[in-house]
Amino acid sequence: MERLGKLPKLYLTIVFIILYAPIFYLIFYSFNSGGGMSNFEEFTWEHYAAVFEDKRLIIIVLNTIIIALLSALLSTTIGVIGALAIYFMRNKKMRNAVLSLNNILMVSPDVIIGASFLILFTMIGVKLGFASVLISHIAFSIPIVVIMVLPKLSEMNTSLIDAALDLGASRKDVMTRVILPFIKPGIFAGFFLALTYSLDDFAVTFFVTGNGFSTLSVEIYSMARTGISLTINALSGLIFIVTVALVIGYYAINRKTKMPLAGVKK
């Protein structure tokens, strides 16, 4: 491995500074006793206190977490089932067709997903709010779970299944004691990404959320539209800590399983 020269090092440093500057800028001013994001007056925790005193905000945070956990759990279940279904497909053409269908939601712009789900929910009469947001989050997280689980399944040696069956295992045993343990790392990675997809989503939620219900992204959007509020800064400080913890968690799983580090939705 050759050493980097001065200029390349400078370039990388500048890229890193630009990537992190906005985030630290937000967190820095979350401790500002002044009102805005320009003059730092005095150090204070008051904006963090404000976050915890704001009942509405707390409820929104809880909503966001509940939606994320539920949608990750359900989409992982359906996604694993889907991956198994694709894996057991014999017909190659059919398999490729299903895979392309699976990937459509992953490349579709959020606006399209949001708009089309809005039409769908209005047509079948799902009330906009918690249910519609939860269902959409499940729907757009399923494909990533499938993508994460499939490679693990194809890595698995099929003679493992045959051996288990020969040794008298029932189909249920094969599933719970051979297949599922083997693909567990893929399932975890899928769950994790589903969680972050849900936490990060703005556009789809924005379309399908009704008046009474809001998630953090949507709430930050409406707060930001009215101008600067240091409560958002304090919130971002807290979110940053949680995010870093999540990333480290994902990285730990990732190292064990050598899964490709897939990105997060915009």
Place this chain on the structure above:
Amino acid sequence: MNKSRLRSIYSIPYTAWILLFVLAPIALIVYYSFFDLAGNFTLANYRNFFTSVYLKLTISSFWYAFLITFFSLLIAYPTAYLLTKTKHKHLWLLLIIIPSWINLLLKTYAFIGLMGLYGPLNAFLEAVGIGKQQILFTDFSFVFVSVYIFIPFMILPIFNALDKLNPALIDASRDLGADSWTTFRRVIWPLTTNGVKSGIQVVFIPALSLFMITRLIAGNKIITLGTAIEQQFLVTQNWGMGSTIAVFLIVFMFIIMLVTKGKEKGASDNGKAR
């Protein structure tokens, strides 16, 4: 025998998902694009789309998406290349990825402060003697913030492609007398185009459909296809016209996917980033 039994049991919920949330929504979008505000069947939406207003909008949306993709690539390629040369490259890559996990809204919100009239950027401009500038609500701010948001997604596939590149090929090229530039142009670049293509795909399509950044950073001055769809659906409540624009966006999406589709044998194999 066992396998086919397993198949039929397991496919039910997943198949239902495909029918209900992949196929039905697209069909509904196409269906709605044929109706006007009053609910009558019409082709007027399509006629409308080909008027100068919407054509201009489409062209400018493509232009911005092109600019955003171009600058992202310009910054991301060298970054990815240098990252593969660092000692703990996967750790550094992770550090590049972390900002992309921070909520998009928060990062955008940070730029409202950073680029504001009294923000640090303007303080800097004043200090160097250029003086205060209106940075927010300009084309520059829009492109800058979008590039900022998309850079990690561009770096990731390029990094993966570069990482898989066999270093012996570079040595061979150098041994055979090629200088660095020739090596890059004839060896490195051709072998990483698949990574670049996936990078372009994951940046260009979302860039066409941005709507939150246009509202917060560009102050409604820039209208992309995404902004137009959002406006038709949520503000004007004209679902027919919104669906028509969405139909075209879907068509553009498929064209871009075809153009940027990598060849199977290439060096890139990336997890898709949204």
